[in-house]
Amino acid sequence: MVAPSLKLQDLIEEIRGAKTQAQEREVIQKECAHIRASFRDGDPVHRHRQLAKLLYVHMLGYPAHFGQMECLKLIASSRFTDKRVGYLGAMLLLDERHDAHLLITNSIKNDLSQGIQPVQGLALCTLSTMGSAEMCRDLAPEVEKLLLQPSPYVRKKAILTAVHMIRKVPELSSVFLPPCVHLLHERHHGILLGTITLITELCERSPAALKHFRKVVPQLVQILRTLVTTGYSTEHSISGVSDPFLQVQILRLLRILGRNHEESSETMNDLLAQVATNTDTSRNAGNAVLFETVLTIMDIHSAAGLRVLAVNILGRFLLNSDRNIRYVALTSLLRLVQSDHSAVQRHRPTVVDCLQETDASLSRRALELSLALVNSSNVRAMMQELQAFLESCPPDLRADCASGILLAAERFAPTKRWHIDTILHVLTTAGTHVRDDAVANLTQLIGGAQELHAYSVRRLYNALAEDISQQPLVQVAAWCIGEYGDLLLEGNCEEIEPLQVDEEEVLALLEKVLQSHMSLPATRGYALTALMKLSTRLQGDNNRIRQVVSIYRSCLDVELQQRAVEYDTLFRKYDHMRAAILEKMPLVERDGPQADEEAKQSKEAAQLSEAAPAPTESQASQLLDLLDLLDRASGDAQHPPPLDPSPGGALVYLLDLPCAPPPPAPIPDLKVFEREGVQLNLSFIRPPENPALLLITITATNSSEGDVTNFICQAAVPKSLQLQLQAPSGNTVPARGGLPITQLFRILNPNKAPLRLKLRLTYNHFHQSVQEIFEVNNLPVESWQ
Amino acid sequence: MVNKQGQTRLSKYYEHVDINKRTLLETEVIKSCLSRSNEQCSFIEYKDFKLIYRQYAALFIVVGVNDTENEMAIYEFIHNFVEVLDEYFSRVVSLMIMFNLDKVHIILDEMVLNGCIVETNRARILAPLLILDKMSES
Numbered sequence: 063m064v065a066p067s068l069k070l071q072d073l074i075e076e077i078r079g080a081k082t083q084a085q086e087r088e089v090i091q092k093e094c095a096h097i098r099a100s101f102r103d104g105d106p107v108h109r110h111r112q113l114a115k116l117l118y119v120h121m122l123g124y125p126a127h128f129g130q131m132e133c134l135k136l137i138a139s140s141r142f143t144d145k146r147v148g149y150l151g152a153m154l155l156l157d158e159r160h161d162a163h164l165l166i167t168n169s170i171k172n173d174l175s176q177g178i179q180p181v182q183g184l185a186l187c188t189l190s191t192m193g194s195a196e197m198c199r200d201l202a203p204e205v206e207k208l209l210l211q212p213s214p215y216v217r218k219k220a221i222l223t224a225v226h227m228i229r230k231v232p233e234l235s236s237v238f239l240p241p242c243v244h245l246l247h248e249r250h251h252g253i254l255l256g257t258i259t260l261i262t263e264l265c266e267r268s269p270a271a272l273k274h275f276r277k278v279v280p281q282l283v284q285i286l287r288t289l290v291t292t293g294y295s296t297e298h299s300i301s302g303v304s305d306p307f308l309q310v311q312i313l314r315l316l317r318i319l320g321r322n323h324e325e326s327s328e329t330m331n332d333l334l335a336q337v338a339t340n341t342d343t344s345r346n347a348g349n350a351v352l353f354e355t356v357l358t359i360m361d362i363h364s365a366a367g368l369r370v371l372a373v374n375i376l377g378r379f380l381l382n383s384d385r386n387i388r389y390v391a392l393t394s395l396l397r398l399v400q401s402d403h404s405a406v407q408r409h410r411p412t413v414v415d416c417l418q419e420t421d422a423s424l425s426r427r428a429l430e431l432s433l434a435l436v437n438s439s440n441v442r443a444m445m446q447e448l449q450a451f452l453e454s455c456p457p458d459l460r461a462d463c464a465s466g467i468l469l470a471a472e473r474f475a476p477t478k479r480w481h482i483d484t485i486l487h488v489l490t491t492a493g494t495h496v497r498d499d500a501v502a503n504l505t506q507l508i509g510g511a512q513e514l515h516a517y518s519v520r521r522l523y524n525a526l527a528e529d530i531s532q533q534p535l536v537q538v539a540a541w542c543i544g545e546y547g548d549l550l551l552e553g554n555c556e557e558i559e560p561l562q563v564d565e566e567e568v569l570a571l572l573e574k575v576l577q578s579h580m581s582l583p584a585t586r587g588y589a590l591t592a593l594m595k596l597s598t599r600l601q602g603d604n605n606r607i608r609q610v611v612s613i614y615r616s617c618l619d620v621e622l623q624q625r626a627v628e629y630d631t632l633f634r635k636y637d638h639m640r641a642a643i644l645e646k647m648p649l650v651e652r653d654g655p656q657a658d659e660e661a662k663q664s665k666e667a668a669q670l671s672e673a674a675p676a677p678t679e680s681q682a683s684q685l686l687d688l689l690d691l692l693d694r695a696s697g698d699a700q701h702p703p704p705l706d707p708s709p710g711g712a713l714v715y716l717l718d719l720p721c722a723p724p725p726p727a728p729i730p731d732l733k734v735f736e737r738e739g740v741q742l743n744l745s746f747i748r749p750p751e752n753p754a755l756l757l758i759t760i761t762a763t764n765s766s767e768g769d770v771t772n773f774i775c776q777a778a779v780p781k782s783l784q785l786q787l788q789a790p791s792g793n794t795v796p797a798r799g800g801l802p803i804t805q806l807f808r809i810l811n812p813n814k815a816p817l818r819l820k821l822r823l824t825y826n827h828f829h830q831s832v833q834e835i836f837e838v839n840n841l842p843v844e845s846w847q
Numbered sequence: 848m849v850n851k852q853g854q855t856r857l858s859k860y861y862e863h864v865d866i867n868k869r870t871l872l873e874t875e876v877i878k879s880c881l882s883r884s885n886e887q888c889s890f891i892e893y894k895d896f897k898l899i900y901r902q903y904a905a906l907f908i909v910v911g912v913n914d915t916e917n918e919m920a921i922y923e924f925i926h927n928f929v930e931v932l933d934e935y936f937s938r939v940v941s942l943m944i945m946f947n948l949d950k951v952h953i954i955l956d957e958m959v960l961n962g963c964i965v966e967t968n969r970a971r972i973l974a975p976l977l978i979l980d981k982m983s984e985s
Contacts, residue, residue, distance in 0.1 A: 070946075070948075070949075071946050074945055074946055074948075078945075114949060117949075118948060120866070121855060121857070121858055121948075122855065123855075123866065123867075123869065123870040125866065142979070142982070143983065146949070146953070146979075147949070150949065150952055179975075180975055180978070180979070183975065186960075187956050187960060190960050190961040191861065191960075191961050215971075215975070218965055218966065219960060219965065222960040222961060222963050222965050223960070223961075225961065225963060226961045251967075251968065252965060252966045252968070252971065255964065255965065255966075255967075256963075256965060259963045305967070306920065306923060307920060307923075307924065307964055307967050310917050310920045314917070346919060346922060346923055346926075347923050349919055350917060350919035350920045350922070350923050353917060353919050354917050354920070357917075385888035385889075386888045386889050386890060386918070386919065386922065387919075388888070389888045389890050389918075390890075390918060390919060421883075421888055423888060423890060423891060423892060424888060
């Protein structure tokens with residue numbers, strides 16, 4: 063050896079003296095080198111000192127595996143100090159994953175049978191900490207012998223070693239089961255503590271043991287009773303409570319034994335009541351026992367009065383100023399809220415107060431408990447509290463709080479308007495933290511609440527005008543403005559004060575959303591679609607919208623680009639279809655949005671393929687179609703704009719085609735009659751599910767100065783076709799563009815015979831009766847092919 | 848046991864944790880304990896177990912337990928442990944713990960065996976240690 067070895071104290075001094083991490087490492091490495099050299103030389107005298115130093119270094123986090131063999135040597139030596147350090151090293155350095163641990167089995171065996179108590183204690187301690195399954199099996203008989211020895215010092219350790227063995231090798235439970243009952247008779251607290259732990263372990267492992275030990279319930283009750291009723295005993299009392307640790311353990315065991323078992327529960331009832339009332343709660347030890355009692359009462363089949371007592375105790379805990387106690391009270395109340403809901407409701411105000419806590423663990427528990435306590439009667443008050451909390455809570459709780467509020471609102475909303483208000487509030491305060499489907503839920507909700515359309519669109523517009531950074535809010539607002547833009551501009555809504563909104567303002571706002579760098583691509587998609595829908599809802603001209611749409615034709619984002627191109631084509635080539643395509647959406651079914659989208663997809667595809675011989679676009683070939691469209695920009699695109707849904711969650715909202723009949727008319731309308739301002743138009747619809755059917759809607763409009771009254775329209779078709787006339791919507795068309803009359807004709811044409819239609823009109827106009835009979839020419843070919 | 852600077856003074860694991868993970872674990876644990884003020888409660892939820900800590904001057908004693916344990920009993924146990932140390936060292940300070948680490952280990956081993964509390968009576972815990980001291984002196 064180069065230098066004399068340091069004592070442990072000196073090493074610690076040196077390490078403390080090191081000012082930086084690097085210096086410390088240097089010192090330690092130097093020392094480790096010494097230690098290694100010393101181990102190699104095999105110096106027996108100082109070995110334990112070296113190992114002690116090594117263990118210290120190990121605790122600091124440096125590798126120390128080269129000390130493992132030294133542990134063995136030290137354990138085998140006869141000196142107690144050596145053994146002590148050796149066993150400590152074994153506990154810290156060895157574990158069952160390295161094979162070296164098996165080597166100490168023999169040493170342990172020798173030590174256990176030696177009869178020197180401290181040595182035995184050491185051996186047991188080590189065995190219980192790192193004994194592997196093989197070791198346990200080998201040494202089980204030794205441990206069992208030790209269980210029966212008179213000395214309590216060794217016995218208590220032996221019992222706990224047995225616990226460990228059972229955990230590792232469950233078959234050994236049969237070995238250790240018989241002595242347990244006998245051990246319960248002991249008076250020594252250490253032994254009792256150990257025994258109870260052992261019994262608990264046995265009961266948890268096997269139901270047979272559980273049944274066996276139910277017999278000892280009276281005995282346990284007796285032990286606990288003596289503990290509680292005995293006066294102050296210096297040996298075991300901790301701040302006035304006699305051996306709270308033992309009490310807690312017994313209570314836990316009673317809980318396990320009494321679960322689902324009427325008889326045992328009954329024997330325990332009195333005792334539990336006694337413990338609950340007698341324990342001194344001014345100190346923490348007493349509270350600990352009380353807490354365990356409450357948990358036990360909850361778990362077993364206790365009398366109703368006892369349960370009420372338990373809930374009251376928890377309520378008292380909640381009011382306690384010590385935070386620890388409040389924490390455990392909140393935790394247990396959470397467990398109880400399912401079973402004893404009404405009892406916990408009584409403490410609701412206190413729980414809500416706890417929301418204001420600065421402590422993170424407490425406020426989280428309070429939040430969970432408050433959300434669990436919301437029911438239909440207290441929903442409004444609770445929601446107010448929770449929303450106030452949402453504004454001030456720490457960020458990691460926000461997501462939970464927001465989703466909790468939304469869930470509770472869904473289940474207990476008293477009115478739709480309140481529901482919409484609540485969701486709106488959540489979106490404005492914690493928009494970025496809500497779950498993804500919140501947007502879908504909200505739009506579905508708004509869509510369903512017919513009477514609230516104007517109200518919601520107005521509120522959303524206001525919210526959007528203030529702040530465009532909260533993405534879910536922006537998405538919902540954009541969708542609503544698109545759908546109900548006309549309601550927004552009407553200006554009157556009784557639920558909220560009237561607001562004059564200009565068309566230009568609305569368009570400007572949507573453009574701002576489109577251009578903002580804070581908007582996600584999905585949000586932009588929403589905004590673009592909304593702009594498009596507004597083109598039909600707004601009265602003004604569409605130049606601004608067209609401009610925006612054409613700008614985005616060259617956007618880098620593929621999704622936006624696709625939409626823009628489609629919409630642009632819609633403007634240019636299919637303008638006549640625009641109104642029908644961009645109609646208001648019907649309510650979407652909530653439960654199967656995916657199924658709906660697919661159904662819609664197939665329907666639209668079928669319809670469009672009826673109109674023009676185009677292949678159905680699949681999702682994968684969207685990009686290809688886009689390229690095709692661009693290539694043939696000269697305008698001979700045979701297929702209509704691929705209106706199939708593009709990928710992404712906004713499927714449902716992109717397509718504004720209603721899936722309920724009447725489906726949009728791909729066949730162009732026809733004007734068949736015009737006389738003095740009275741005009742008759744025909745529009746044709748061929749539903750895809752019934753190719754033989756043709757629906758003709760005739761519309762009679764009046765732009766003259768005189769009303770048209772007694773309007774009757776009759777029709778005739780060739781014999782091979784069947785005609786069915788449905789009742790007209792009325793027979794008066796008021797002057798100057800009043801409400802037109804519509805009437806539906808159903809024509810069945812199974813043989814696809816050429817369609818011919820003769821119409822006869824009679825009406826009164828300008829105080830003259832008019833009668834017209836004519837055949838409709840220029841019927842489009844698609845109506846009967 | 849950790850001090851305010853995050854240096855571990857004593858650590859005992861009753862479940863196997865890899866050595867490199869230990870330092871990481873200890874730093875995280877002490878960080879979450881240090882960030883709490885006096886006003887907050889002593890129980891923290893950390894990953895899938897609970898931490899119960901108590902501060903004594905510049906030393907934090909942290910015990911990690913699984914869900915089934917009674918937190919308040921453990922809280923009490925920490926105090927019991929400190930009282931035992933106090934009696935043995937007659938007014939213990941953290942320096943003493945540092946320099947007599949092996950003795951502290953022995954005391955801890957007397958009180959806790961494989962994660963279960965075995966003895967809480969001060970006299971009985973310290974008896975073997977006192978005998979040991981007498982033996983090494985003579």
